[in-house]
Amino acid sequence: MVEGTWEHERLLTTTATVETFFWCPEAGATDVARIADRATEVYRISEKLLARLSRKTRSDGLISIARVPEWRPQTFRFTSRSLVLVADGVEYAGNLGTLIRTADAANADCLVLTSRRARPTHPAVYSASRGTVLSTPIVEFDDIPSAAAWLRSHRFRVHLADPAATGTYRVPQYDGPTAFVVGSEGSGLSRAWHDEGFDAVSIPMLGQADSLNVALSAGILLFEARARKEGW
Numbered sequence: 001m002v003e004g005t006w007e008h009e010r011l012l013t014t015t016a017t018v019e020t021f022f023w024c025p026e027a028g029a030t031d032v033a034r035i036a037d038r039a040t041e042v043y044r045i046s047e048k049l050l051a052r053l054s055r056k057t058r059s060d061g062l063i064s065i066a067r068v069p070e071w072r073p074q075t076f077r078f079t080s081r082s083l084v085l086v087a088d089g090v091e092y093a094g095n096l097g098t099l100i101r102t103a104d105a106a107n108a109d110c111l112v113l114t115s116r117r118a119r120p121t122h123p124a125v126y127s128a129s130r131g132t133v134l135s136t137p138i139v140e141f142d143d144i145p146s147a148a149a150w151l152r153s154h155r156f157r158v159h160l161a162d163p164a165a166t167g168t169y170r171v172p173q174y175d176g177p178t179a180f181v182v183g184s185e186g187s188g189l190s191r192a193w194h195d196e197g198f199d200a201v202s203i204p205m206l207g208q209a210d211s212l213n214v215a216l217s218a219g220i221l222l223f224e225a226r227a228r229k230e231g232w
Contacts, residue, residue, distance in 0.1 A: 001123040002064040002131075003055060008035055010131030017067040024050040027061025039064065055123055068121055071137040076110065078154045081229050082177040083108045085218055086147065086158075088193060089115040089184035096120065097128025098215035099182075100136050104129075106222035110137035112179075114147050115190055144192040151179050158198040160189055161221060163211045165200035172201065174225040182218050 002011050011018065012034060021039035023032050026047045036042045045053070053063055078084075085103045090096050096118040103111045118125070125133050141147035151158055156179040159172060181198070183189035194200075203212060203220055211217075226232075 001055070002066050002126055003059065003123070004062060005029065005060055007126065007131060008062050008064065011035075011064065011066060011134070012038065014131070014134040016069065016134040018064050019067060020065040022050075022053065022063040024059075024061035027059055029061045032062070035062065035064065066134065068133060069135075069137075071110065071139050073139050073141075073150055076137070076139075076154070078109060078156075078177045080176050082154075082156075083222060083225055083229070084110055084112060084151070084156065084177075084179040085222060086112040086114060086151075086179055086181040087214075087218075088144070088181055088190055089117055089187070090182075090214065091117045091184055091186065093118045093122040093124035094128045095185060095213070095215055096122075097125040097133065099218055100125065100129040100133050100138070102215055102219045102222060104132040104136045106219070106226050108136075108222060110139055112147055112151075113138060113140040114144050114193075115184075116140055117184070144190060144196070148193075148196045148198075158196075159221070160193055160198050160200040161202075161217055162189060162194075162200040163202055163205065165202040167199070167201055168204055169201040169221055169224055172199075174228040178225045178229075180218065180221045180225070182214050182221075185214055 018039040020041045021035050022043050022045050024045050085108050087099050120138055156177040158179045161182045181193055
C-alpha cells in the first residue's frame with residue numbers, strides 16, 4: 001500500500017506494477033494522470049471511503065496497491081566488492097524499512113531475511129524505506145542453515161553483529177564478498193547463527209547504553225565495509 005504524494009513520486013521512478021489506484025479529488029490532489037496511466041485499475045473514491053482506507057491523519061487522497069518484486073537466490077552474481085546485509089528476526093516494520101533504506105544507501109547487493117517477523121509488504125516498510133523496498137533486492141530463506149549455506153557457496157565472509165563480541169568492527173579487512181548479520185530488537189541474533197561458526201564483531205559502547213538500534217548498527221557496519229572496499 002502506497003499513500004501520499006512523495007510516496008507516489010518515488011513509486012513512479014520504479015518499474016513496480018501498480019495494480020490499483022484510488023483517488024479522492026476532494027482531498028486536494030489533482031495531478032493524477034501519470035499515476036492513473038501506470039495502474040491496471042483506477043477508482044475515484046469518496047471522502048468517506050478515503051477515511052476508512054487511509055493510514056494517515058490527513059490524507060492527500062492518493063492510494064495505490066503496488067506489487068513488491070520477487071528475487072530468487074540463484075539469480076545473484078557476486079564479486080569481491082559485494083556487500084550483503086542479513087536481518088534475522090526483525091520484529092518492527094519501521095526498522096525493516098530503515099534496514100532496506102540503509103542497504104540501498106550503502107549499495108549493498110541485497111538484503112537477506114531469516115526468521116522473519118515483519119513483512120516487506122507492510123505499508124510502514126514502504127514509508128520507512130523511502131520506497132526503496134521496490135528496488136532493493138530482498139531474499140528470504142526458510143531456515144538459517146539454508147541462508148548460511150547460500151552465503152558460503154558464494155564465498156562470503158560472514159560477520160555476526162554481537163555486542164558481546166571481543167573484536168570490534170574495525171578489525172576485519174572486508175576485502176572479499178562481505179555479509180553482516182544483525183538480530184532482532186529484543187533478543188538479538190538467533191542461536192542458530194552462532195552455531196554456524198561465523199566470526200562476530202561488535203560496535204564499542206562508550207556510554208551507558210548496552211547496544212544501538214539495529215538499523216543504526218547496520219549502517220555503521222555496512223559503510224565501514226564499503227569504505228574499505230572503495231578505498232575511501
